[in-house]
Amino acid sequence: MQAKELKCKIVGVGAWGSYFENWQGLQALLNGAALPETKLKGPKPGIIPANERRRAPLPVRLAVESSWQATKEAGVEPNTLTCVFVSGLGDTDLTDYMCKTLASEHKELSPTKFHNSVHNAPAGYWTISTGTMCAANSVAGYEASVSLTLLEAMIQCETEHSPMLLTFYDAPVADILTPVLANQETFAFSLVVFPHDANVQGQLVTARVKQDEQATWPALRSNSDYIGQLYAKNPAAKVLCLAELLKHPEGQIVMPLSSGTALTISCEE
Amino acid sequence: MATQTASELKMAQLLVDALNLEDMEAEEIDPEEQLFGDGLGLDSIDALEISLAISKEYGVQIKAEDEGTREAFETLRSLTAFVEKNK
Numbered sequence: 001m002q003a004k005e006l007k008c009k010i011v012g013v014g015a016w017g018s019y020f021e022n023w024q025g026l027q028a029l030l031n032g033a034a035l036p037e038t039k040l041k042g043p044k045p046g047i048i049p050a051n052e053r054r055r056a057p058l059p060v061r062l063a064v065e066s067s068w069q070a071t072k073e074a075g076v077e078p079n080t081l082t083c084v085f086v087s088g089l090g091d092t093d094l095t096d097y098m099c100k101t102l103a104s105e106h107k108e109l110s111p112t113k114f115h116n117s118v119h120n121a122p123a124g125y126w127t128i129s130t131g132t133m134c135a136a137n138s139v140a141g142y143e144a145s146v147s148l149t150l151l152e153a154m155i156q157c158e159t160e161h162s163p164m165l166l167t168f169y170d171a172p173v174a175d176i177l178t179p180v181l182a183n184q185e186t187f188a189f190s191l192v193v194f195p196h197d198a199n200v201q202g203q204l205v206t207a208r209v210k211q212d213e214q215a216t217w218p219a220l221r222s223n224s225d226y227i228g229q230l231y232a233k234n235p236a237a238k239v240l241c242l243a244e245l246l247k248h249p250e251g252q253i254v255m256p257l258s259s260g261t262a263l264t265i266s267c268e269e
Numbered sequence: 270m271a272t273q274t275a276s277e278l279k280m281a282q283l284l285v286d287a288l289n290l291e292d293m294e295a296e297e298i299d300p301e302e303q304l305f306g307d308g309l310g311l312d313s314i315d316a317l318e319i320s321l322a323i324s325k326e327y328g329v330q331i332k333a334e335d336e337g338t339r340e341a342f343e344t345l346r347s348l349t350a351f352v353e354k355n356k
Contacts, residue, residue: 044291051312054289106325111317 006154009202012074012192014066062188063122063169070190079132081165084153088145088235096174146238147255147263168236183233204268215262270299287322300346
């Protein structure tokens with residue numbers, strides 16, 4: 001099989017987590033900075049109108065904040081970007097709420113929580129808040145969420161020749177699900193990418209799909225316990241291997257994609 | 270601002286919790302201020318959430334088509350009085 005190359009340019013990055021409020025903060029932690037003493041509760045993205053923001057659950061606020069940052073850094077209008085949002089876990093607090101309520105005597109659901117319970121809720125809040133009419137896709141792929149989303153977005157970027165917003169987010173898991181899903185960390189990361197031949201400043205990234213039945217997520221350079229826990233347990237934070245590659249663009253990384261394939265990513269300065 | 274009674278304060282807390290009102294304490298809701306439109310700025314989805322929360326907390330059903338529902342939703346005071354009367 002001849003592996004087809006997909007290329008794009010990364011022109012903007014956004015990030016939010018319990019100990020960082022932007023890409024600069026995350027880079028500092030990747031570089032070995034000590035954890036701030038205070039754990040952040042959750043972002044309050046100003047782009048969501050106040051009446052909608054108070055209804056927006058944590059995964060939505062994470063995704064929208066990180067997306068907004070990436071578009072600002074890229075210097076592009078957010079309503080010009082086709083979007084791919086991804087969460088490996090979804091909103092488990094809402095899943096728990098829906099199951100508990102529907103199994104109880106009073107089955108009336110909160111209309112807001114019902115509305116928020118769909119997997120593409122963050123995409124919905126984003127498209128309404130920015131007024132974009134561009135397509136917005138929502139991916140879920142558990143441990144392979146990051147590689148699937150990179151593939152999806154890079155294919156769209158190349159075939160449609162359009163700039164894209166990619167947003168990876170996962171929130172702490174509801175208590176009742178912790179025996180099966182370990183994540184207790186908050187994480188969001190966004191990329192704005194342009195077609196590789198676009199006349200914009202950015203880091204050129206190349207992806208290839210290859211047959212590989214043995215691929216595992218690559219070890220990180222960072223030796224921070226916090227970063228290690230994020231990477232191991234938060235499906236969206238698997239993108240940290242790409243974040244490190246952007247900072248140290250030598251060599252390549254291999255990400256598991258399916259049981260028989262892997263995604264190879266390389267990056268130029 | 271008019272003074273809240275104890276039952277109005279309890280209802281105000283239900284509103285703050287059910288609607289996740291940002292940066293607002295129950296004690297700050299004026300019992301005579303309009304809940305919808307220009308006052309507190311609530312909207313139709315909030316009306317559904319309030320009805321659900323009142324049904325669960327007080328066992329009082331508020332139906333959209335009932336006479337008196339519009340009046341009940343005017344202020345914190347009228348909403349509290351409506352629930353007290355129909356409990």
